Amino acid sequence: MELKFSGLSPYVRKVNIVAHEHGLADRLRLTSVNTHSEPEKIAPHNPLGKIPVLITDAGETIYDSPVICEYLDAEFGNHRLLPASGPRRWQIMTLVALADGLLDAALLVRHERARPVVEQSSEWTDLQLGKVHRALGYFEREVDTFSSDLDMAQVAVGAAVGYIPLRLLDLEGLPKWPKLKAWYDKQSLRHSFRNTMPVL
Numbered sequence: 001m002e003l004k005f006s007g008l009s010p011y012v013r014k015v016n017i018v019a020h021e022h023g024l025a026d027r028l029r030l031t032s033v034n035t036h037s038e039p040e041k042i043a044p045h046n047p048l049g050k051i052p053v054l055i056t057d058a059g060e061t062i063y064d065s066p067v068i069c070e071y072l073d074a075e076f077g078n079h080r081l082l083p084a085s086g087p088r089r090w091q092i093m094t095l096v097a098l099a100d101g102l103l104d105a106a107l108l109v110r111h112e113r114a115r116p117v118v119e120q121s122s123e124w125t126d127l128q129l130g131k132v133h134r135a136l137g138y139f140e141r142e143v144d145t146f147s148s149d150l151d152m153a154q155v156a157v158g159a160a161v162g163y164i165p166l167r168l169l170d171l172e173g174l175p176k177w178p179k180l181k182a183w184y185d186k187q188s189l190r191h192s193f194r195n196t197m198p199v200l
């Protein structure tokens with residue numbers, strides 16, 4: 001299988017965590033893509049021009065990260081991280097959507113802050129930061145209920161929490177979310193988290 005990726009993408013990290021959990025890391029051929037400077041390399045595979053994109057051994061194209069993660073879990077992991085049906089499936093998928101949405105908002109903040117200062121909208125940034133803070137607050141309240149067995153929600157929350165200190169420096173150390181930080185530090189001992197740790 002080929003995984004089109006870029007180094008620090010938290011969405012790619014989700015896929016890599018699942019791959020490590022299921023012993024698939026060696027089966028992924030990683031192809032680095034810079035989505036901004038070489039859109040021609042990704043748009044033919046994903047019209048949205050986003051990574052991650054997985055090309056399966058059968059030549060099928062799969063995106064985006066929740067779909068790729070579920071593909072790997074269903075086809076190679078016996079649904080260990082995301083049940084195929086039942087109430088737990090919908091709970092987990094909803095938490096995945098929240099973690100992914102947290103990331104989407106964090107990326108929007110990062111891109112806004114990268115624009116010339118005079119063009120930046122603090123209103124827009126605050127709107128997105130509100131989403132980030134509320135999502136982190138939600139996970140802080142829920143983290144005690146997380147299962148001791150890793151599931152797909154925790155994969156997504158882990159990727160989101162691991163990304164924040166890299167790009168939203170004002171939230172570094174997650175001072176307002178100590179239980180979440182402690183949970184992430186503990187998960188970071190897992191080989192799948194350790195081997196996919198983002199390094200600037």
Ligand SMILES: N[C@@H](CCC(=O)N[C@@H](CS)C(=O)NCC(=O)O)C(=O)O
Nearest residue numbers: 009011035049050051052064065066
């Ligand atoms: N919902 C997508 C989001 C993927 C995403 O936004 N990836 C970023 C890199 S971290 C990207 O490719 N951005 C390029 C662009 O938006 O043009 C997923 O979960 O895979």
